[in-house]
Amino acid sequence: MKLEQISLSVGSQTLIENVELFIEAGKVTSLMGASGSGKSTLLSYISGTLNHKIAGSGRILVNGQEVQDLPAERRKIGLLFQDALLFPHLNVGENLGFGLSSAVEKPHRRKKIQEALERAQLTGIYDKNPVTLSGGERSRVALMRTLLAEPDALLLDEPFSRLDEQIKQSFREFVFETAMEKNIPVLMVTHDIQDTQVAQSMSGGPVFMLEQQQIKPLGNDDMTQTNTRRVQ
Structure with missing residues (x-):
């Protein structure tokens, strides 16, 4: 799945501007960022469930096909909250x-x-x-x-945040293993550093940070310096 020149805004407020992102099949790509930065709004735009008050533009390609103009039910993009x-x-x-x-x-x-x-x-x-x-x-x-x-891509919007720790660990691994087995590209929004670490170790997927309207790669050193478990 590929995102090209994605921009999102609410009135005069720009949430995301000209963002580019490639989500590789069979890998879990993690997206972190402060609350209100536009992470979940981006997932809504990708899935076709964007609130009518939010303006969105840019291309969404799934298996090489543009889907941004299709209704949600025809995009074949799964969304798990x-x-x-x-x-x-x-x-x-x-x-x-x-x-x-x-x-x-x-x-x-x-x-x-x-x-x-x-x-x-x-x-x-x-x-x-x-x-x-x-x-x-x-x-x-x-x-x-x-x-x-049978989605062609899967979006995860903090799907583990309300589970207790024991259930969270086993369910998280189950989700990632299932996506890898089916070779589905996964984009996961999370505040939890552990989510990103497990996703990286299991699937080799990259981690990105959404800040100042842009998506930037987050390296291992950056994650080490994040001394709190949740990005606020």
Whole structure:
């Protein structure tokens, strides 16, 4: 996935100006920066869910094809938030079904969903209500729903920030391993230095900092000098 000359603004305030970024397939590219710097807004622009009050311009190329003028549902870009957005009136299997293409015939839908649950080590929860699941289980269900849609790129918006430490470690590794296995380009927004360190060690993906409207590479020395665990 490639971003070319991306600019975002709210009224007279410029958030991002003429940004260029390449996200390599099978690697997790990390993006850090202060709150309000425009990180999540950038993800919204890429995914096609940008608020109408925000002006955006620039090219988004996925597998060499421009997608910035396509509606969100046709971009084939998955987006995973820190909150697992599941429908409480549907069971887990029905929630996962929303990720499947309508071209998948009914007899095969349940099989695909069951296979996804097995990969996420969630066997036996197909008929459960999402509200009865733990935070880690809900997060894994949300991820598998995103992956069932077979996205060509994946965006992560602080997906681990509300998980307790033990669940966070295992789920984070699961997300990265899954993306690497499927050779999906991943752009992750995070405040957590540990997220970037794990992403680097597992996938070899680079780390960038969004500041002063620009995206700049963050080297190992820069990360070492960051003596707080979260970038405020």
